[in-house]
Amino acid sequence: MPAVSFQNVSKTYASARGELQALKGVSFDIQPGEFFGLLGPNGAGKTTLISVLAGLVRASGGRVLVQGHDVQSDYAAARRALGVVPQELVFDPFFNVREALRFQSGYFGIHHNDDWIDELLQGLGLTDKAGANMRQLSGGMKRRVLVAQALVHKPPVIVLDEPTAGVDVELRQTLWQFISQLNKQGSTVLLTTHYLEEAEALCGRIAMLQLGRVVALEKTSDLLRQASSNVLRFKTDQALPPELAAQARVTGRVVQLPAHNAIEVEQWLARAREAGVVAEDVEIRKADLEDVFIEVMERASGQVQEATP
Numbered sequence: 261m262p263a264v265s266f267q268n269v270s271k272t273y274a275s276a277r278g279e280l281q282a283l284k285g286v287s288f289d290i291q292p293g294e295f296f297g298l299l300g301p302n303g304a305g306k307t308t309l310i311s312v313l314a315g316l317v318r319a320s321g322g323r324v325l326v327q328g329h330d331v332q333s334d335y336a337a338a339r340r341a342l343g344v345v346p347q348e349l350v351f352d353p354f355f356n357v358r359e360a361l362r363f364q365s366g367y368f369g370i371h372h373n374d375d376w377i378d379e380l381l382q383g384l385g386l387t388d389k390a391g392a393n394m395r396q397l398s399g400g401m402k403r404r405v406l407v408a409q410a411l412v413h414k415p416p417v418i419v420l421d422e423p424t425a426g427v428d429v430e431l432r433q434t435l436w437q438f439i440s441q442l443n444k445q446g447s448t449v450l451l452t453t454h455y456l457e458e459a460e461a462l463c464g465r466i467a468m469l470q471l472g473r474v475v476a477l478e479k480t481s482d483l484l485r486q487a488s489s490n491v492l493r494f495k496t497d498q499a500l501p502p503e504l505a506a507q508a509r510v511t512g513r514v515v516q517l518p519a520h521n522a523i524e525v526e527q528w529l530a531r532a533r534e535a536g537v538v539a540e541d542v543e544i545r546k547a548d549l550e551d552v553f554i555e556v557m558e559r560a561s562g563q564v565q566e567a568t569p
């Protein structure tokens with residue numbers, strides 16, 4: 261049985277400017293023990309999909325099952341199997357950290373949970389903040405408490421929605437160490453993140469969403485393999501000729517071009533030179549998940565345009 265099963269999930273929001281289809285028939289399964297990444301640009305529908313999974317938003321169509329429990333008709337069992345770290349920082353300002361965790365345990369009917377709470381505080385670097393009021397904590401510390409809160413009932417399925425957005429490197433490392441350890445012990449993890457190098461390092465399989473549709477769903481290693489294997493990177497002050505500009509990713513002075521082999525690298529450099537472009541700090545690196553992500557998104561938006569008359 262899958263840990264999570266999304267079956268043709270759709271969601272239409274009614275907004276002032278009419279209806280917005282945030283999810284357009286999303287289907288995929290996550291198997292027990294997977295570390296699964298859900299990627300996509302802003303507005304792709306990641307948070308909506310997670311909110312449907314968590315029972316916070318009602319789908320307009322389709323079904324979502326957590327360990328076989330329907331999130332609508334069997335809400336309590338589905339909710340118990342899930343630990344959800346939301347994208348927004350929501351907390352009760354009147355509790356201290358330990359009280360917040362005890363309260364959350366009580367919500368799940370667990371009354372003697374201090375051993376596990378201590379482990380969570382330790383693992384997330386919160387031990388010396390246990391007595392601190394939630395209001396006094398920095399954004400990064402609040403984020404750690406949200407993670408602890410999500411895990412307080414030892415859920416088999418852990419869901420993290422952009423947990424590292426805007427947080428410091430130290431928290432990212434602490435968090436990933438802790439979550440990876442839980443994953444090794446058998447927990448299933450569903451992660452959305454903007455940091456593609458995190459997804460590449462952590463996730464065994466990845467789904468990419470664009471405008472409410474799944475546009476890629478593969479093992480991370482297979483995604484990386486299908487990309488152009490190398491990237492030529494250089495800096496220049498000159499404008500690129502059209503044939504290079506069409507294929508390049510340009511960030512300020514930095515130009516990046518896909519290249520499958522050394523011949524293609526030479527060809528790009530020759531064309532640049534012929535056009536009077538002076539390439540400085542030339543480097544060749546392996547394609548990473550960010551390159552794949554850009555390729556997939558461009559290909560998918562081309563297909564959407566072709567399909568729309």
Ligand SMILES: Nc1ncnc2c1ncn2[C@@H]1O[C@H](COP(=O)(O)OP(=O)(O)O)[C@@H](O)[C@H]1O
Pocket residue numbers: 273274275280282300301302303304305306307308309
């Ligand atoms: N409560 C809401 N009401 C109306 N539209 C919404 C609501 N929540 C999200 N949306 C819209 O749905 C789309 C998907 O949003 P979201 O799920 O937050 O995407 P992501 O998390 O991938 O950035 C966006 O166009 C967003 O503006």
Ligand SMILES: [Mg+2]
Pocket residue numbers: 306307308347422
């Ligand atoms: Mg989001």
